[in-house]
Amino acid sequence: MKEISLNILDIVENSVKAGASLTEIIIDESESELILTIKDNGVGMSKEIVSAVTNPFYTTRKTRSVGLGIPLLKLAAEQTGGEVSISSKTADEHPEEHGTTVVARFIKSHIDFTPLGDVISTLKTLVQGHPDRDFLYIHNLNSGRVELDTREIREVLEGVPLDCIEVISWIGDNLKEQYGEV
Numbered sequence: 001m002k003e004i005s006l007n008i009l010d011i012v013e014n015s016v017k018a019g020a021s022l023t024e025i026i027i028d029e030s031e032s033e034l035i036l037t038i039k040d041n042g043v044g045m046s047k048e049i050v051s052a053v054t055n056p057f058y059t060t061r062k063t064r065s066v067g068l069g070i071p072l073l074k075l076a077a078e079q080t081g082g083e084v085s086i087s088s089k090t091a092d093e094h095p096e097e098h099g100t101t102v103v104a105r106f107i108k109s110h111i112d113f114t115p116l117g118d119v120i121s122t123l124k125t126l127v128q129g130h131p132d133r134d135f136l137y138i139h140n141l142n143s144g145r146v147e148l149d150t151r152e153i154r155e156v157l158e159g160v161p162l163d164c165i166e167v168i169s170w171i172g173d174n175l176k177e178q179y180g181e182v
Contacts, residue, residue: 002114002117003114003115003116003117003118004034004036004076004106004114004115004116004117004119005116005117005118005119005121005122006117006122007036007069007072007073007076007104008025008036008038008119008122009122009125009126010069010072010073011038011069011070011073011102012025012038012040012126012135013126014069015038015040015042015100016042016130016133017042018040018042018043018044018045018100019042019043020040020041020042020099020133021041021133021134022040022041022133022134022135022136022151023038023039023040023041023133023134023135023136024037024038024039024040024135024136024137024138025037025038025123025135025136025137025138026038026039026136026137026138026139026140027116027119027138027139027140028140029108029116029139029140029141029142030142031108031142032107032108032109033082033105033106033107033108034105034106034108034113034116035103035104035105035106036102036103036104036105036106037101037102037103038101038102039099039100039101039102040099040100040101041098041099042098042099042100043090043091043098043099044088044089044090044091044093044094044098044099044100045086045088045090045100046088046090049088050086050087050088053070053071053086054070054071054074054084054086055071070084070086070102073102073104074104076104076106076112076114077104077105077106079110079112080106080107080108080110080112080113080114081107081110082104082105082106082107083104083105084102084103084104084105085102085103086100086101086102086103087100087101088100088101119137119139119175120172120175120176120179121172123135123137123148123171123175124168124171124172127150127162127163127167127168127171128162128163128168129163131161131162131163133150134149134150134151134154135148135149135150136148136149136150136151137149141182143182144181144182145182146175146178146179146182147178148171148174148175150162153167153171
């Protein structure tokens with residue numbers, strides 16, 4: 001993928017399909033590296049599935065025989081000298097605390113570092129496509145922090161759907177303003 005934001009979109013879509021009601025997207029960015037963490041409270045994956053998801057010819061989908069989301073993220077991170085780790089707890093084995101966490105570390109100075117890309121559009125797409133789910137987005141930079149929590153928005157809006165065009169537009173404007181301040 002040409003942008004990390006597209007990897008984020010793909011992996012978070014998998015979280016939603018896994019039944020996650022909350023997906024956290026956390027980016028810790030310094031001068032030298034970018035660490036992307038995507039954590040969900042979905043049904044989780046067994047140890048066997050966790051060990052297989054980095055194989056592009058493994059997928060749980062019935063519509064196609066390849067799954068490229070995690071393998072492409074892994075390739076992008078490893079090309080920079082970074083790595084990807086995946087941990088998961090299944091709902092069957094851990095009914096109180098289950099879900100999956102994907103962590104990707106990228107070395108920014110490497111020539112093959114993929115840019116973050118249009119993360120604002122990615123977030124707007126996720127919220128608009130899944131207004132019944134919650135997303136926590138945090139981007140920690142040397143110059144400050146950008147944050148979006150749909151739980152807070154939902155609380156303030158008192159019943160207004162998150163996929164309302166005015167809400168989606170506000171989310172985009174709010175994120176642009178925050179990025180302009182850091």
